[in-house]
Amino acid sequence: MPEYDVILEHVDKTFDGDVRAVIDFNAEIVKGEFVAMLGPSGCGKTTTLRMIGGLEEVTAGKIFIAGQDVTDLPPSHRDTAMMFQSFALFPHRTVFQNVEFSLKMKGVAPDERARHVWEMLEMVGLADFSGRRPSDLSGGQQQRVALARALISRPTVLLLDEPLGALDYNLRQTMMVELKKIQRETGITFIMVTHSQQEAMSMADKVIVMSDSVIQQIGTSREIHENPRTKFVAEFIGNNNLFPGVIKSRSGSIIFVEFNDNLLYVKAPEDLRDVPVGREIHFSVRADLMHAGDHPDMANRIEGSYVTTEFMGTLETDVFEVAPGVYVHVEQHRKVTDHVYGMGDRETICWAAEAGVILE
Numbered sequence: 001m002p003e004y005d006v007i008l009e010h011v012d013k014t015f016d017g018d019v020r021a022v023i024d025f026n027a028e029i030v031k032g033e034f035v036a037m038l039g040p041s042g043c044g045k046t047t048t049l050r051m052i053g054g055l056e057e058v059t060a061g062k063i064f065i066a067g068q069d070v071t072d073l074p075p076s077h078r079d080t081a082m083m084f085q086s087f088a089l090f091p092h093r094t095v096f097q098n099v100e101f102s103l104k105m106k107g108v109a110p111d112e113r114a115r116h117v118w119e120m121l122e123m124v125g126l127a128d129f130s131g132r133r134p135s136d137l138s139g140g141q142q143q144r145v146a147l148a149r150a151l152i153s154r155p156t157v158l159l160l161d162e163p164l165g166a167l168d169y170n171l172r173q174t175m176m177v178e179l180k181k182i183q184r185e186t187g188i189t190f191i192m193v194t195h196s197q198q199e200a201m202s203m204a205d206k207v208i209v210m211s212d213s214v215i216q217q218i219g220t221s222r223e224i225h226e227n228p229r230t231k232f233v234a235e236f237i238g239n240n241n242l243f244p245g246v247i248k249s250r251s252g253s254i255i256f257v258e259f260n261d262n263l264l265y266v267k268a269p270e271d272l273r274d275v276p277v278g279r280e281i282h283f284s285v286r287a288d289l290m291h292a293g294d295h296p297d298m299a300n301r302i303e304g305s306y307v308t309t310e311f312m313g314t315l316e317t318d319v320f321e322v323a324p325g326v327y328v329h330v331e332q333h334r335k336v337t338d339h340v341y342g343m344g345d346r347e348t349i350c351w352a353a354e355a356g357v358i359l360e
């Protein structure tokens with residue numbers, strides 16, 4: 001049985017004025033895991049994080065940290081530390097003093113304090129900057145100070161609220177790798193809030209996708225990428241093609257779905273094999289599993305007209321309109337010799353029955 005560092009049981013939060021910010025939140029977070037809470041602005045991520053840290057009371061439900069019921073305990077009794085987007089450093093103290101702060105509060109002896117501070121500064125690569133004040137540091141360096149300061153007391157859980165939100169693109173890419181590395185080195189459980197699917201998917205062992213105050217799905221990045229459970233997740237995770245349709249018939253594990261006069265084949269998971277004929281459903285197909293041009297080995301084909309191409313390094317996504325207002329994204333590694341489309345060109349788009357995922 002895994003050791004859980006954090007457990008949330010039926011946690012609810014209703015603010016004054018009947019704002020239901022979090023509804024029936026259930027999650028089990030294993031010791032040493034890097035967890036991301038992912039969702040659009042206003043879905044309840046920060047509120048959940050603050051309830052774990054004790055900065056916000058729960059309206060209902062229970063929270064356990066390292067096996068102890070902390071639901072009614074103040075932040076100081078929870079063995080959590082919090083890192084904010086704004087870093088919240090002490091402007092008049094040096095880097096060393098900022099990092100040292102919580103140990104000093106705890107009454108740790110000066111020698112031992114210094115030893116721990118140097119260790120931390122070493123780890124975040126700031127040993128040469130110990131005498132500077134925050135205003136003389138770059139954004140990335142300030143962020144490392146905030147991280148060192150939060151980690152120095154070796155909390156059971158570090159809570160991070162949009163930690164990379166204030167950084168520009170290049171720095172964010174670097175800090176993603178560094179945060180992950182430091183998490184691995186310390187073995188401390190990280191719970192990070194972000195609205196960026198790239199951050200969540202590239203850093204976290206486990207992603208909790210939220211929308212409108214509820215959990216949509218919990219899984220590894222791969223599970224969420226390959227098997228989105230709901231329409232919301234398929235749309236939010238990006239580069240999924242969503243099809244509405246009606247179940248026409250079935251044959252074993254294959255469901256036949258009618259979409260705009262096309263009969264499409266979708267492989268259904270066990271638990272969805274009894275969904276009745278006539279039911280309206282949605283299914284999704286990843287853009288990288290779609291192919292332009294006729295592929296006789298694939299069950300599904302649909303006609304579309306070329307609209308545009310989206311460029312992402314060596315990856316390109318060609319967009320085709322397959323029904324009025326319905327666009328299909330086809331992702332491919334483009335070679336110089338590949339066909340270049342003109343606006344309105346007709347093309348056949350194919351995919352395998354196995355590529356389709358039925359959504360709840």
Ligand SMILES: Nc1ncnc2c1ncn2[C@@H]1O[C@H](COP(=O)(O)OP(=O)(O)O)[C@@H](O)[C@H]1O
Pocket residue numbers: 015016019020021039040041042043044045046047048
């Ligand atoms: N102190 C508060 N009082 C009233 N409503 C709040 C308060 N804090 C957050 N909310 C509301 O709760 C919902 C969730 O907010 P929040 O957890 O900050 O979302 P997120 O971090 O996902 O953007 C929002 O509708 C927000 O307006």
Ligand SMILES: [Mg+2]
Pocket residue numbers: 042045046047193
């Ligand atoms: Mg927030």
